[in-house]
Amino acid sequence: MADPRADKAFPVSWDQFHRDARALAWRLSDKGSWQAIVCVTRGGLVPAAVIARELGIRLIETVCVASYHDYKEQGGLEVLKPVGQSFIDLGGGDGAGILVVDDLVDTGATAKVVRAMVPKCHYATMYAKPAGQPLVDTFITEVSQDTWIYFPWDMGYSFQPPIAQGEK
Numbered sequence: 001m002a003d004p005r006a007d008k009a010f011p012v013s014w015d016q017f018h019r020d021a022r023a024l025a026w027r028l029s030d031k032g033s034w035q036a037i038v039c040v041t042r043g044g045l046v047p048a049a050v051i052a053r054e055l056g057i058r059l060i061e062t063v064c065v066a067s068y069h070d071y072k073e074q075g076g077l078e079v080l081k082p083v084g085q086s087f088i089d090l091g092g093g094d095g096a097g098i099l100v101v102d103d104l105v106d107t108g109a110t111a112k113v114v115r116a117m118v119p120k121c122h123y124a125t126m127y128a129k130p131a132g133q134p135l136v137d138t139f140i141t142e143v144s145q146d147t148w149i150y151f152p153w154d155m156g157y158s159f160q161p162p163i164a165q166g167e168k
């Protein structure tokens with residue numbers, strides 16, 4: 001269950017997301033070499049594109065998982081498409097040689113089911129909340145459990161009331 005008190009906001013712009021994705025690629029670049037990326041859709045598609053470009057990886061697979069069906073509401077976790085067997089077999093049948101990429105880890109529920117498919121993978125996310133961190137090998141920024149991360153593809157420009165107005 002995501003923290004229902006996730007009331008702090010961590011908004012991420014496209015520029016910041018790109019910078020953080022590049023930073024993740026830099027951090028990964030001396031941690032190994034991978035034959036393929038498995039991106040966790042849908043959120044993992046975006047950092048996976050940047051990391052694939054930076055690390056020169058052209059073999060890309062998806063694992064399709066839906067966990068949060070409504071805003072901040074974690075429903076039953078559904079695996080809509082598992083990792084393909086040919087990818088699991090790349091490094092000997094246990095996911096070695098696979099770099100898994102997702103946008104974030106929160107409770108760790110998604111990472112747990114994906115890791116069960118490719119136990120020897122390297123699991124990388126852009127952002128990590130404490131509950132999910134033990135399931136991730138590499139991430140860029142830690143945010144607290146009571147923070148909700150707002151990704152650029154979920155946002156639009158809107159009027160912000162002045163700070164002083166909120167104090168009335």
Ligand SMILES: O=P(O)(O)OC[C@H]1O[C@H](OP(=O)(O)OP(=O)(O)O)[C@H](O)[C@@H]1O
Nearest residue numbers: 041042043066067068106107108109110
């Ligand atoms: O650590 P957890 O508590 O499992 O949460 C993390 C997962 O939740 C979000 O995916 P979501 O299920 O919302 O689907 P989406 O990627 O299609 O937005 C996010 O992209 C991660 O994959």
Ligand SMILES: [Mg+2]
Nearest residue numbers: 040041042043
């Ligand atoms: Mg996701």
